[in-house]
Amino acid sequence: MSLIAQVIAQSDAAERFLSSAEIAKLEDFFSKGQIRIRAAQKLADNEQKIVQEGSKRFWAKCPNTPSNKGNPQKTALCQRDQGWYVRLVSYCVLAGNEKPLDDIGLNGMREMYLSLGVPLPNLRVAMGCLKDVAADVLSSEEMAVAAPYFDRLVRAF
Amino acid sequence: MSLIAQVIAQSDAAERFLSSAEIAKLEDFFSKGQIRIRAAQKLADNEQKIVQEGSKRFWAKCPNTPSNKGNPQKTALCQRDQGWYVRLVSYCVLAGNEKPLDDIGLNGMREMYLSLGVPLPNLRVAMGCLKDVAADVLSSEEMAVAAPYFDRLVRAF
Amino acid sequence: MSLIAQVIAQSDAAERFLSSAEIAKLEDFFSKGQIRIRAAQKLADNEQKIVQEGSKRFWAKCPNTPSNKGNPQKTALCQRDQGWYVRLVSYCVLAGNEKPLDDIGLNGMREMYLSLGVPLPNLRVAMGCLKDVAADVLSSEEMAVAAPYFDRLVRAF
């Protein structure tokens, strides 16, 4: 559900036409359309770089973690997970809200990682590293539309 | 839904046999049966008189109103509406409660007249005039069973 | 619904696995299994004795009662009722809770006896007498698992 759908759902729940606050939200969203598209494209083109560099910084900060114990499968799975989260952030940038991240990557995430025995605090650190690298890759204008979703990600773990 | 049906519904909602208060209501209603029938008949026989005379008094009190601007269609519609409301009052007299008026003439009435651009305050005045003329037509005994419904009508606008 | 089913239903309502309190209840129930079976058997074998002796004591305490007015049908029905309640107590002893008594003999009991014109206070006395006789028939260990249900019975009238 994109920001558009979200605003509509809210207006519909109130059983009235769009309020001026809702109108304003939509105007603001559409005004940043070009930036959103550029930011999403850059995240796609640089996923590898962000994950590789992110993992390095992560292991430096937090060496004692499943993906850093010489088990190649766990290392691979960890990096795959990171790539997936970068992808979900790119979806959010285009949707204008956190829903893609929440629906795809966060709803049920705690139960999953707890059951897998992957420590959430470590995941938190890893997500922080992804954000830092992304900030180097995106222009400040682009990072402005992407940052809230990286932050949501860090807060979620 | 007549007073009978109303009392039954109330007793049914309480899931018990009729209470003495409910019994009393029914006794009172049936005791006035003859008067109700006479009053309803007189309203029917005098509808034209009541509407014609009522309109005169209404325009005198409230000249600036759609039906008084030389548009014959609007004048006709206005008088038709008045006749309809007299008819609904006659139904109430026989039913022993306001339900016929509420269900037929008041439920949705505001939305309708607002959308039509017919001013509710003017309607209120017009209904008052109908009551006054009716009081001349009916005996005091008959008016006693009809008055509450004219009053409901005035209050509603 | 036996104590087992009751504990399960409670745990299920809480949407979790059995709590230690629930586990304890079950351990306690099963630990008394042999006694329960012996007590139930004795109540079955001695129903006649309990009812005959119980009726005597009941009529002594409460002579003015439908079953004591020389109407053999009423006397028979009253003693049949007493036998039925002894049977329901034996069910409870095996189920480990009051449900059999509640579901079979108490749910709707007041409406029934009121409509039949059988005085509840008299029934209360009669049930008390059944308990006294049962106490003579059962060992104290057995009576310990049966008494709560006779008490429930007395309280219910």
Place this chain on the structure above:
Amino acid sequence: MKDTITSIINPADEKGSYLDASALDQLNRYFQSGSMRVKAAKTISSSASSIISKTVASSLLYGDITLPGGNMYPTRRYAACLRDLTYFLRYATYAMLAADVSILDERVLNGLKETYITLGVPIDRVIEALNTMKDVLTDSVGTEAGQELGVYLDHIIAGLS
């Protein structure tokens, strides 16, 4: 629910007209029977439970139906039976007051036969009890009102047959 008065007013409104002579005449007759109807309802309100007890005692008790395996055993079912008979009496009284059966169709008969069949409630015994109730009622409200009430109890019987 419908009732005599509303069933006369609504079609008139559909035509946008006042009540015609025959409609007024019909109302008149109904109004005149009013005090008889209310008097009967009053009596029933004050003696319903004894009406039910008498009905049950002289139509259902002292046989197999109240023994284990019977549909009035155990107490829950016995009470359900008292409740049902009380429903029948209450709704028949309403219908008699409104001089209209519709409340019986909407609130009582709607799906009842199916429910009884599913639950193994013996319909012939229900009907037996309803017929007994007619006599018990006539004793307490008199012949005229008793006959009028009979109309509505018969409507229930017909709906179960």
Place this chain on the structure above:
Amino acid sequence: MKDTITSIINPADEKGSYLDASALDQLNRYFQSGSMRVKAAKTISSSASSIISKTVASSLLYGDITLPGGNMYPTRRYAACLRDLTYFLRYATYAMLAADVSILDERVLNGLKETYITLGVPIDRVIEALNTMKDVLTDSVGTEAGQELGVYLDHIIAGLS
């Protein structure tokens, strides 16, 4: 409800991939039409009731439909009719903003034709009113947005036909 953006993202996630060029291009066009859509929604929010009044007056009033026996008689039905037209306008506006008809199918059309038939609501007159609404809208939001809104009102008409 679905909306253009989500309908592009979900299939990408099912493949675990980023948006491809054509998807991004489609989004781009939608983003560019954004201000036109929002502007129209703004106008509609501030003049809905007058849009409805005009629509009703020039498509439904002054004939048999508002007289006894007609489906806009009495006031309850007249108001229901105003309410329905307001629903159609509101949901068409939502759909126009999302550039997606799914909300109309889910919230408006789902079971509507059946309801109208059961209640005797004359569908031809509903459609007449919806066509009138298109003209009334074009007058107030201009041709481009009027055409875009027409797409969704036509979707409702199609769903009722």
Place this chain on the structure above:
Amino acid sequence: MKDTITSIINPADEKGSYLDASALDQLNRYFQSGSMRVKAAKTISSSASSIISKTVASSLLYGDITLPGGNMYPTRRYAACLRDLTYFLRYATYAMLAADVSILDERVLNGLKETYITLGVPIDRVIEALNTMKDVLTDSVGTEAGQELGVYLDHIIAGLS
């Protein structure tokens, strides 16, 4: 739900009689198996989540099912899968305690196969997981209780097959 004890008492009451010898004997055997049943339930209560993790790891992970397009992707579905397996374990424990499968039919299997088919949940993989759960359970509660629990997990498998 039914349970062994009630299923013995109810038919006796329908006949108005006490429990006969064979019924009492059946109860006796059930009472004697009681401590074994409770002990197993106790172990399960304290180690459910590790039982589920082991079951998932050795039957479902590291393949396509957790990848985009697979039914355990994304996290919502992964968590739903953990939840379902936890349901199966909890209700199988209840049934084992009651020595009666009825709770599985009423609360778990009722409509489940249809739901799974509608949602594209791969039933063969669910069954694979349930079979794995039997081994994981035997490791933690021992052979006797493990076999008894197997009876109820097999009942679920049968209900899905």
